[in-house]
Structure formats: C-alpha cells, structure tokens
Amino acid sequence: MSLRTTPSVDYVEDVSPGSGVLPPRAWYASSDARSLSLNGRWRFRLSATAGAEDDSFAEEGHDAGTWAEVTVPGHWVLQGDGAFGSPIYTSHLYPFPVDPPYVPTENPTGDHLRVFDLPSDWPSDGGAVLRFDGVESCARVWLNGTELGEFKGSRLAHEFAVGELLKPGRNVLAVRVHQWSAGSYLEDQDQWWLPGIFRDVTLLHRPAGGVGDFFVHASYDHTTGEGTLRVDSDVAGRVTVPALDIDVATGEPVTVAVEPWTAETPRLYDGVLATDGERVPLRIGFRTVALEDGLIKVNGKAILFRGVNRHEWHPEKGRALDLETMREDVLLMKRHNLNAVRTSHYPPHPAFLDLCDEYGLWVIDECDLETHGFTEQDWRDNPVDDDRWTPALLDRAARMVERDKNHPSIVFWSLGNEAGTGRGLTAMAEWIHGRDPERLVHYEGDWNCRDTDVYSRMYAFHDEVEKIGRQLDGGTRKRRELPFIQCEYAHAMGNGPGGLADYQELFETYDRLQGGFVWEWIDHGVRHAELGYAYGGDFGEELHDGNFVCDGLVFPDRTPSPGLIEYKKVIEPVRIEGDGADGTVHVTNKQDFADLSALAFEWSCQVDGETVESGSLAVPALAPGESAEVKLPEPPADGRGGERQWTVRALLADDTSWAAKGHVVAWGQFAVGARPLPSFPATDRPVPEGNRITLGPARFDARTGALLSIGGVEVGATPRLDVWRATTDNDDGAEWQTDTRFGVLWRTLGLHRMRHRLVSVEAGDDALTVHTRVAPAAREAGLDTVYRWTSDGERLRLRVSVTPEGDWTVPLPRLGVRFGLPQADVVEWFGGGPGEAYPDTATASMVGRWRSTVDGLQTPYVRPQENGARADVRWVELGGLRVEGEPEFWFTARRWTTEQLDAARHRTDLTAGDTVWVNLDHGLHGIGSQSCGPGPLPQYFLKAEPAEFSFVFSTTR
Numbered sequence: 016m017s018l019r020t021t022p023s024v025d026y027v028e029d030v031s032p033g034s035g036v037l038p039p040r041a042w043y044a045s046s047d048a049r050s051l052s053l054n055g056r057w058r059f060r061l062s063a064t065a066g067a068e069d070d071s072f073a074e075e076g077h078d079a080g081t082w083a084e085v086t087v088p089g090h091w092v093l094q095g096d097g098a099f100g101s102p103i104y105t106s107h108l109y110p111f112p113v114d115p116p117y118v119p120t121e122n123p124t125g126d127h128l129r130v131f132d133l134p135s136d137w138p139s140d141g142g143a144v145l146r147f148d149g150v151e152s153c154a155r156v157w158l159n160g161t162e163l164g165e166f167k168g169s170r171l172a173h174e175f176a177v178g179e180l181l182k183p184g185r186n187v188l189a190v191r192v193h194q195w196s197a198g199s200y201l202e203d204q205d206q207w208w209l210p211g212i213f214r215d216v217t218l219l220h221r222p223a224g225g226v227g228d229f230f231v232h233a234s235y236d237h238t239t240g241e242g243t244l245r246v247d248s249d250v251a252g253r254v255t256v257p258a259l260d261i262d263v264a265t266g267e268p269v270t271v272a273v274e275p276w277t278a279e280t281p282r283l284y285d286g287v288l289a290t291d292g293e294r295v296p297l298r299i300g301f302r303t304v305a306l307e308d309g310l311i312k313v314n315g316k317a318i319l320f321r322g323v324n325r326h327e328w329h330p331e332k333g334r335a336l337d338l339e340t341m342r343e344d345v346l347l348m349k350r351h352n353l354n355a356v357r358t359s360h361y362p363p364h365p366a367f368l369d370l371c372d373e374y375g376l377w378v379i380d381e382c383d384l385e386t387h388g389f390t391e392q393d394w395r396d397n398p399v400d401d402d403r404w405t406p407a408l409l410d411r412a413a414r415m416v417e418r419d420k421n422h423p424s425i426v427f428w429s430l431g432n433e434a435g436t437g438r439g440l441t442a443m444a445e446w447i448h449g450r451d452p453e454r455l456v457h458y459e460g461d462w463n464c465r466d467t468d469v470y471s472r473m474y475a476f477h478d479e480v481e482k483i484g485r486q487l488d489g490g491t492r493k494r495r496e497l498p499f500i501q502c503e504y505a506h507a508m509g510n511g512p513g514g515l516a517d518y519q520e521l522f523e524t525y526d527r528l529q530g531g532f533v534w535e536w537i538d539h540g541v542r543h544a545e546l547g548y549a550y551g552g553d554f555g556e557e558l559h560d561g562n563f564v565c566d567g568l569v570f571p572d573r574t575p576s577p578g579l580i581e582y583k584k585v586i587e588p589v590r591i592e593g594d595g596a597d598g599t600v601h602v603t604n605k606q607d608f609a610d611l612s613a614l615a616f617e618w619s620c621q622v623d624g625e626t627v628e629s630g631s632l633a634v635p636a637l638a639p640g641e642s643a644e645v646k647l648p649e650p651p652a653d654g655r656g657g658e659r660q661w662t663v664r665a666l667l668a669d670d671t672s673w674a675a676k677g678h679v680v681a682w683g684q685f686a687v688g689a690r691p692l693p694s695f696p697a698t699d700r701p702v703p704e705g706n707r708i709t710l711g712p713a714r715f716d717a718r719t720g721a722l723l724s725i726g727g728v729e730v731g732a733t734p735r736l737d738v739w740r741a742t743t744d745n746d747d748g749a750e751w752q753t754d755t756r757f758g759v760l761w762r763t764l765g766l767h768r769m770r771h772r773l774v775s776v777e778a779g780d781d782a783l784t785v786h787t788r789v790a791p792a793a794r795e796a797g798l799d800t801v802y803r804w805t806s807d808g809e810r811l812r813l814r815v816s817v818t819p820e821g822d823w824t825v826p827l828p829r830l831g832v833r834f835g836l837p838q839a840d841v842v843e844w845f846g847g848g849p850g851e852a853y854p855d856t857a858t859a860s861m862v863g864r865w866r867s868t869v870d871g872l873q874t875p876y877v878r879p880q881e882n883g884a885r886a887d888v889r890w891v892e893l894g895g896l897r898v899e900g901e902p903e904f905w906f907t908a909r910r911w912t913t914e915q916l917d918a919a920r921h922r923t924d925l926t927a928g929d930t931v932w933v934n935l936d937h938g939l940h941g942i943g944s945q946s947c948g949p950g951p952l953p954q955y956f957l958k959a960e961p962a963e964f965s966f967v968f969s970t971t972r
C-alpha cells in the first residue's frame with residue numbers, strides 16, 4: 016500500500032524568487048510566431064491552507080468535473096459571490112503577523128486547472144514557453160503532470176520552457192496559487208489584497224532561430240536633430256525602419272535625421288527586428304533622458320511632470336484590466352492635460368506601456384516592491400536590508416527592466432515604494448544603473464538620495480516645497496545637486512484635493528521643482544450589490560483602513576471627479592490671462608516641446624453669463640515658453656447694463672488620437688467691468704396681523720420671525736444661520752497628522768449641533784429684524800446673528816449680520832444660511848460651474864449660466880461627505896424662487912440634510928426626503944489634502960470674524 020504524502024510547501028516561505036523559470040526578457044508580440052491565449056474559464060478549487068490538498072490534481076486524467084470555475088485573468092475573491100473568500104484592504108499593515116518569511120497556516124490556496132487543445136497546425140519545430148503575466152502571490156505550475164517550477168513577484172512576468180512537454184491534442188495545465196507567501200512581505204502596497212491569476216496566461220511558440228531578448232537603444236541628439244538607433248539582440252538579425260531607410264544588422268548603430276519622441280509629440284517609427292526564424296515589430300521612439308545641470312532633461316530640455324499615480328483598478332475585476340479599460344485611462348489622462356504616470360507601485364500590464372508610448376505620457380515604471388508594514392517595528396528585519404532577500408529584490412528589478420526596457424515612454428525606473436532603506440535597494444539601483452544607463456533611477460524612501468538620480472518626496476507641504484525650490488533645504492551634497500519631484504502629492508481622497516494651483520505655481524516658479532504626481536488616479540471601490548461601492552471594512556476584515564482606498568481623481572467607474580477637472584485646469588499647457596478692461600489677452604505656451612500649432616483659439620463675450628458674440632482669435636504658434644499679447648475685438652455695446660466678461664478658449668484645431676477637434680484644452684476668463692449690484696429700495700413696512708407678519712410678498716411667523724412663504728412659494732424651513740458641513744476626508748485628516756485637524760476640532764467644539772436662541776423679533780418701520788444667538792452646548796463662544804428683512808413690494812431682501820462672541824480659535828466650516836423648500840428639481844444659476852468648487856479647488860469653476868437638477872448637483876463621493884457647492888453665484892433659481900446675492904455666494908442644494916450626509920457611510924445610506932435643503936453661503940473653509948498631506952493654506956481659512964451679507968428673494972412663477 017502506498018501512502019501519498021502531503022507535498023512540501025516550503026517554497027511558499029522561501030525568500031528566493033522561485034525556481035524553474037526562464038531568465039527575464041523583453042515582452043513583445045511576434046509578427047509570425049504562433050501563440051495561444053489560455054485566458055478563459057478554468058476549473059478552480061479553494062483550500063484553506065497551502066498544503067491541504069496533495070498535488071494529484073496536476074496529474075493527467077485527474078477528474079475536476081465537480082470543481083467550480085473561475086475566469087482567468089481574475090481574482091478568485093472577486094468571483095463566486097463570496098464563496099471564495101473576500102478582498103482585504105489594509106493601507107500599510109500586514110494582514111498577518113510580521114514574522115518574516117513566515118505566513119499564516121491559514122493561507123487560501125487556489126488550485127487552477129486548464130485543459131487545452133494544442134491547435135493541430137501548431138508548429139513542431141523550435142520550442143515553446145508558457146508565460147504568466149501576473150499571479151498573486153506565489154504560483155506552482157505543472158504541465159501534463161510534470162512540475163515546471165514555482166515563482167513569486169505578483170506583477171511581473173514569468174516564463175517556463177515547455178516545448179518538450181507539449182503534446183498534440185489535449186494538454187493539462189495546473190497552477191496552484193497561494194494567497195500568502197514570503198513574497199507578500201515585499202508586496203505591502205496600499206491596495207486590496209487580491210489573490211489569483213490576474214493577468215494573461217499565454218503559450219508562445221518559439222521558432223528555431225527566433226528572437227530571444229533584445230534591447231532597443233534609440234537616442235536623440237537635439238543639437239543635430241539626429242537619432243541613433245542600435246538594437247542589441249541575443250539572436251543576430253537585421254533591423255529595418257522603412258520610414259527612415261534603415262536596414263542594419265543588430266548591434267550596429269545607425270544615425271539619421273529623425274523626429275524625436277516626447278510625451279507631447281509621441282513620434283513612433285515602425286520597424287522590424289528579423290532573425291532567421293522570426294519577425295518582431297518594433298515601435299521606436301528616439302529620445303535622450305539625462306540628468307544635466309541638476310535637472311531632468313529629455314532631448315536637451317528640462318521637463319515638468321504633470322503626473323498622476325496609477326494603480327490598476329476596475330470595480331468588478333480588481334487588477335485584471337482589459338485593454339479597453341487601460342485605453343480609457345490613457346485617453347482620460349490625455350484629455351485632462353496630464354503628461355506623466357507613475358505606475359504605483361508595480362509594473363503595470365505591458366499593454367498599458369504600449370499605450371503610453373503611443374499617446375504620449377512620461378512614465379516612472381515602479382518595481383513591485385513595498386515593505387511598508389515594517390515601519391511598525393522601526394524597520395527592524397526589513398527585507399531590503401537583509402542580504403538573504405537581495406536575490407529576490409534583484410530578481411524583481413531585473414524582471415521589471417528586462418520586460419519593459421523597450422518603451423520610449425519610460426524615463427525613470429523606480430526601485431519600489433515605502434520600503435525604508437537598505438543594502439538591497441542599493442544593489443537594485445546599482446544593477447539597474449549598470450543595465451540601463453540611459454534612464455534615471457527613482458526611489459522616494461531615501462531622502463539622502465544615496466541610490467537615486469532625483470530627490471523625490473511625497474506630500475511635502477507647500478512651504479517646504481518652496482524651500483526646496485529655493486535650494487534652502489539642506490540635505491546631503493548629493494541631494495542638493497539633484498532636481499526635485501513630488502512622486503505623490505495632493506491626496507485626492509473624497510472632496511479635494513485642495514491647494515493644487517498653489518503647488519503648480521511653485522513648480523512653475525522654481526527650475527529645480529520638476530512637477531509631481533497626484534495621489535492617485537482612481538478610487539478602488541469594489542462594486543457591491545447593497546453598498547454601491549465597498550471599501551475597507553465592508554468585507555468584515557479584522558484590520559482595515561476604511562475608505563482610504565478611495566482616493567482617486569476618477570470614481571471607481573472612471574467618471575472624472577471634480578478633482579480631475581480642477582487638475583486639468585491647473586496644469587493646462589497654455590495659460591490664458593487677460594485684462595478685460597483694456598481688451599488684451601496674454602497667452603503663454605507652457606509646454607516643453609510643442610508649439611501652439613495644434614490649437615485654435617476662440618473668444619466669446621458674455622453679458623450676464625450669456626454669450627452674445629464670439630469669434631476666432633489669431634494666436635501665433637508660440638514656441639514652448641513663449642508668450643504673446645493678443646488684442647480682443649471691441650466688446651459688444653453694454654445695452655442691458657449687465658455684467659460683461661470675456662472667455663477665451665484654446666481648442667484642438669484637428670482631431671487627434673486622443674480627442675476630437677474642438678476639445679477644450681485651456682481657457683481663461685476676465686471681466687470687462689465690475690459686477691453691477693442689484694439695487695434695492697426698501698419701500699414696504701412689515702404689517703403684523705395676529706400671529707403673522709406680512710412684508711411685501713412674504714409672510715412670517717410673528718412669534719419666531721420665521722419666514723413662511725414668498726408669493727406663492729411655501730418655505731418649508733426658514734433661512735437660519737448654518738456653519739456646519741458633513742466633514743470631508745480632508746477635514747477629518749489622517750490620524751497621524753500632527754497639524755491641527757479642523758474636522759476633529761469642529762466636532763469637539765460642537766459645531767455640528769448648534770443651538771439657536773431667539774433674542775427678539777422686531778417689526779420696525781422699514782424692516783423686520785430677528786435677533787438670535789447661535790452656539791453649541793457646553794461652550795461659551797457663540798455667533799450673535801441678526802436677520803434683517805426688507806421689501807421693495809415685489810422682492811424680499813435678507814441681510815445677515817454675524818458677530819462672533821467669545822473665544823473663537825478655529826475657522827468655521829461654512830458661514831451662511833440654510834433653508835428648506837418643499838419642491839425643487841431644476842436649478843438654474845449664473846455663477847461658477849458647471850461643477851463643484853471650494854475656495855482652494857475653484858480654478859476650474861467657469862462663470863456662466865448653468866442648469867442642473869438637484870440630483871445632478873451631487874458629487875458621488877464613495878464615502879458621502881460635503882460636496883456640490885457652486886462658487887461665485889450671482890443668482891440661482893429653483894423651486895419657484897430666485898435668490899440674488901450681495902455679494903456673490905456659494906450655493907448648495909440636496910435632498911437630505913447635512914446631518915444625514917454626515918452620518919452616511921455609503922451613498923446607498925442617503926435617501927431623498929420631502930424637502931430640498933438649500934445652503935447659501937457667504938464663505939466656505941478650504942479643502943486642503945490633510946487626509947494625507949497639508950490642510951488648507953491659511954489664505955483659504957474661513958475665519959470666525961464679523962460678517963455681513965445679503966440675499967434678495969423673489970418668485971419665478
């Protein structure tokens with residue numbers, strides 16, 4: 016009798032990268048060698064531990080007929096409706112004891128089985144390799160019962176030679192995937208833990224004499240306008256580039272006149288690498304990346320990153336992205352003026368890099384490495400400072416560089432993210448510098464810049480960034496000589512980020528500051544039947560970091576958030592400024608390489624927000640950095656006595672690969688004169704009648720002074736002072752922040768539960784005056800508030816005077832009035848729009864006439880919070896009322912109260928009530944990005960100080 020023993024699972028906790036795999040090489044698609052995708056439905060069996068099942072499932076003839084199925088590429092926890100476990104979200108804590116290299120005995124293990132037929136015309140010559148583009152976190156592989164080996168390095172390609180094992184007809188591929196492994200210690204990125212075979216699995220024929228590995232070197236000499244091409248190839252062959260008349264042997268350099276590749280002008284030349292046995296298409300971009308004069312230069316020019324950090328994310332498929340989703344990311348980025356991506360925090364699917372080459376984005380390609388959880392123990396036992404792990408680190412570096420080295424878009428290799436410092440990182444940097452001296456090395460974790468070619472930081476505050484820009488930041492000699500980037504800044508969690516424009520101004524002022532990468536591209540919300548989008552904790556995780564995983568510029572479904580609209584405006588490649596009074600426009604080309612010939616300019620003139628005339632504006636095709644003054648036509652006659660302004664837009668002159676002709680790239684607005692304020696003679700006097708007071712068109716409660724109706728419009732809740740907002744993620748701030756977190760202070764103070772004490776109601780000669788004091792329980796400080804109502808017979812004017820009393824040490828969340836209307840759906844306004852804006856997120860707010868529904872005003876932040884304010888509103892109409900402001904105001908309307916918004920955890924917690932709640936605000940506190948960065952800058956504080964503001968109400972029915 017033979018006893019089958021449990022297979023050894025020692026490899027799972029082995030720090031080595033794996034065994035049996037082929038050395039890394041360039042990732043390419045052959046023109047003529049066959050390949051077979053093994054994506055699709057696979058048989059699947061889940062076990063609770065790594066060694067629960069023996070490996071007999073890998074044997075030929077094993078009957079997996081009763082097994083479940085999953086889709087590959089995919090994560091098993093996102094399939095099977097919860098039957099296969101759930102995602103776990105932690106930001107930096109390891110969701111298992113820090114006991115390297117050991118992992119829990121409870122180690123979800125997915126056995127995957129795929130039976131495939133080798134096509135009958137599969138060539139019999141040469142060999143074949145089986146390629147896995149991404150498996151989290153450790154895989155052991157068998158083909159037709161023979162073990163091939165095992166590997167770690169989730170977001171890196173691994174290949175096995177399988178030529179000998181392939182059989183005509185039926186073949187059985189078995190893959191055992193462990194969720195946890197020693198590799199997990201190196202993959203502590205801030206994201207969901209999602210096991211599975213999440214990228215393609217492909218069988219590739221390798222013809223005799225076929226291409227092996229190759230390295231395209233294509234540089235550009237900006238002084239001569241010539242490019243030099245040399246393709247080093249393991250297997251000798253010829254390189255042809257028809258458009259350049261190039262036909263050379265591999266390894267031979269050739270220099271010809273070329274158009275260079277840049278992110279702004281992504282000129283690619285199609286070529287072919289041909290060996291005896293194979294032809295491989297090349298897409299060649301000529302460009303030279305260098306560190307020169309303390310600056311990052313491409314083709315001799317310093318560049319400015321207008322970047323974003325991109326995790327791979329799809330709300331249903333997790334990190335298993337299809338090509339269309341990747342293309343959508345790139346198109347959205349281009350359409351929003353972004354020019355750079357950091358592939359945080361691992362090499363992306365290779366197809367994404369093809370898209371960056373094609374459409375034009377600078378790329379920081381980051382290695383699949385983060386050991387952030389070791390910070391909890393002061394970085395003791397950090398794998399990057401422990402020689403036993405160095406082979407794994409070097410393997411990861413090599414797998415990134417070798418796979419991706421032929422992409423012109425990549426200008427930096429990044430060693431990883433938040434892994435502390437150590438010898439292992441130095442070894443990686445040395446290896447990378449040696450293997451690819453034509454690119455630069457990035458790593459943020461070492462502020463001494465021992466191994467890097469750039470001083471990189473994350474979330475540095477504006478004042479520090481300015482200091483760095485002025486070279487006043489000190490640091491090591493090496494660091495002082497390096498350019499500076501923010502590899503992460505402007506944390507886009509929830510409402511925000513605020514302060515983008517202030518950062519951009521610094522980046523554009525100081526040469527040493529070469530831009531940054533907003534954190535991050537997309538909210539990682541998981542589509543969920545009851546919750547809409549789930550975030551950390553929604554799957555019952557014992558440790559989690561809540562909605563910190565939803566901090567992107569686009570919502571989980573890739574709808575742009577206001578943050579992206581703001582960023583687009585802040586980083587626009589053309590600056591359009593003007594002086595409306597003297598009718599000149601000042602246009603500056605902010606690009607690094609392209610002139611303005613791709614753009615057409617248009618002017619229009621608005622009276623009270625309505626366009627009355629427009630035309631095209633001739634702007635010279637300015638070279639990068641150049642400016643010009645352009646004269647506008649005479650403004651149209653001011654017949655209506657209204658507010659006049661100019662709007663000048665820069666549009667795409669022709670269709671491009673990423674947007675159609677007419678797409679707006681940049682714009683500017685400037686007033687012709689000051690806004691005429693509404694005139695309002697107070698002619699009527701309040702008339703008391705029993706328990707009512709009538710004033711012009713309005714009726715009030717005589718006892719409380721509450722407004723009941725205006726004309727035929729019932730007012731459900733009278734306008735009252737309101738200072739509270741449902742705190743944003745940035746108001747609440749991250750717990751570790753040492754600066755004051757106002758969201759926390761506000762709540763401690765009780766600003767969310769203000770009480771209103773009626774002092775007096777006085778019907779005077781020409782006004783109804785209601786005097787109150789507004790303050791929270793348990794506190795002495797309060798706001799003395801006087802509402803003064805007057806009427807000109809048809810309209811009603813409210814003047815609010817607020818005087819803080821006592822010790823106000825904090826700014827206010829908002830200052831204005833809130834009232835309720837029983838009905839309102841369509842909203843029209845003249846002011847900033849179309850989207851939301853707050854004091855430090857208002858660059859993209861365009862003054863005009865806008866229309867929306869109340870529902871359409873809401874911004875769907877995954878975790879509900881203050882949202883939807885419109886800036887600089889002159890007047891708004893909704894629910895039969897028109898409200899005009901003196902001065903302009905902030906306007907918000909929603910079908911739930913601020914308190915309900917504040918209490919909601921998910922959007923599905925919010926249900927429309929029978930009142931539309933309207934906030935008319937004189938002021939709002941800034942947003943900042945304290946959820947992981949600075950709070951609002953002081954100039955965006957809403958200080959508690961005496962204030963007076965008015966609204967004029969009339970009916971529209």
Ligand code: GAL
Binds near residue numbers: 205360563947
């Ligand atoms: C950084 C980190 C990112 C992310 C971000 C906060 O420290 O590199 O991965 O965690 O903070 O969202």
